[in-house]
Amino acid sequence: MKTTHTTIWITGASSGIGRALALHYALSGARLVLSSRNREALREVEEQCKPHATDVLVLPLDLEDNSDYSDAVQKVVAAFGTIDFLILNGGISQRSKVIETPAAVERQLMEINYFGTVALAKAVLPEMIRQQRGHLVVVSSIVGKFGWPLRSSYSAAKHALHGYFETLRAEHYHDNIFVTMILPGRVNTNISFHSLKADGSSHGKMDAGQAGGISAEACARQIAKAINKKKKEKLIGGTEIVMARIRRWLPALYYTLVNKKIQQT
Ligand SMILES: NC(=O)c1ccc[n+]([C@@H]2O[C@H](COP(=O)([O-])OP(=O)(O)OC[C@H]3O[C@@H](n4cnc5c(N)ncnc54)[C@H](OP(=O)(O)O)[C@@H]3O)[C@@H](O)[C@H]2O)c1
Known part of the structure; x- marks a missing residue:
């Protein structure tokens, strides 16, 4: 898709x-x-994008500090006039059991993955209604469809996004606003490094499952394809994505597998 003059806002960029x-x-x-x-890491990405993109705006924001994004939205509108796509991708995962995770860490996971994502979408929504078009792309997770050991609040936040954005999609269908939910399985990124442990510190290592995932570039290409086709929901990954189908169609097998997994944890 040629996207000259199209504004694409990406969180977690x-x-x-x-x-x-x-x-x-x-x-x-x-x-x-x-x-x-x-900001520094965003500047590096900006340098790599600049030779090809029509324009690049670096706009740092914290999804945990999510009380008001109206200034950020106004900056984008002032710079580019429209917001065509908002890709709500920023997020942080978890590596801790329910029993050991304090409420403060659970809240942090919900603030970043759920409330921050929702607050930014809500701040952009009036602009998309004014334009009478727009496309929200929400990067959920395969664990947005089922629970998984060591991911309780992360999985809960991703589940919550589905309920929220399915409702938003219905309410704004007549405003020509689309919602695409992306459910990655395992993608080889630094997500396990940044995942929160029970004490709120970072996990700090690459998990084997993560290392064996598809590349971020392959994932991005599949996300772009799903956006082009205006898919409502798209699972992306390797063989692990079959778990979403097992959970839906063969729940007894899912319970056997997840119980086996917890014995290994
Ligand atoms: N990799 C996977 O296997 C996988 C699987 C399922 C779903 N996902 C989802 O994919 C999305 C991207 O993850 P990734 O795999 O690319 O991991 P990543 O390499 O760790 O990237 C996460 C991004 O989120 C940003 N972020 C984290 N906390 C933030 C905050 N408080 N405010 C603003 N931005 C924040 C990070 O930027 P800063 O540190 O600069 O803020 C970074 O750009 C996430 O929503 C994740 O849940 C990934």
Whole structure:
């Protein structure tokens, strides 16, 4: 898809899937807005995108500090006029059991993955209604469809996104606003490094499952394809994505597998 004069705002653009999406859409000539907390890392992505993109705006924001994004939205509108796509990709995972995870860490996971994502979408929504078009792309997870050991609040936040955005999609169908839910399985990014442990510190290592995942670039290409086709929901990954189908169609097998998994944890 040629995206010249199309504004694509990507959260979590400093790393992994978001960075790969930024580079992908730069090559098609988009106007890019790059957001996350790490301004320096965003600048590096900007440098890589600039030779190809129509324009790039670096707009740092923290999804945990989500009380008001109206200034950020106004900056994008002032710079580029429209917001055509908002790719809500920023997020953080978890590596801790229910019994050991304090409420503060559970809340942090919900703030970043759920409330921050929802608050930014809500801040952009009036602009999309005014435009009478727009496309929200929400990067959920395969564990947005079932629970998985060590992911309780992360999985809960991703599940919550499905309920919220399915409702938003219905309420704004007549405003020509689309919602695509993306459910990655395992993607080889730094997500396990950044995952929160029970004490709130970072897991700090690459998990074997993560290392064996598809590349962030392959994931970005599949996300772009799903966006082009205006898919409502798209599972992306390797053989692990069959678990979503097992959970839905063969729940007894899912319970056997998840119980086996917890014995190994
Ligand atoms: N990799 C996988 O296997 C996998 C599987 C399922 C779903 N996902 C989802 O895919 C999305 C991207 O993850 P990734 O794999 O690319 O991991 P990643 O490499 O760790 O990237 C996460 C991105 O989110 C940003 N972020 C984290 N906390 C933030 C905050 N408080 N405010 C703003 N931005 C924040 C990070 O930027 P800063 O540090 O600069 O803020 C970074 O750009 C996430 O929503 C994740 O849940 C990934």
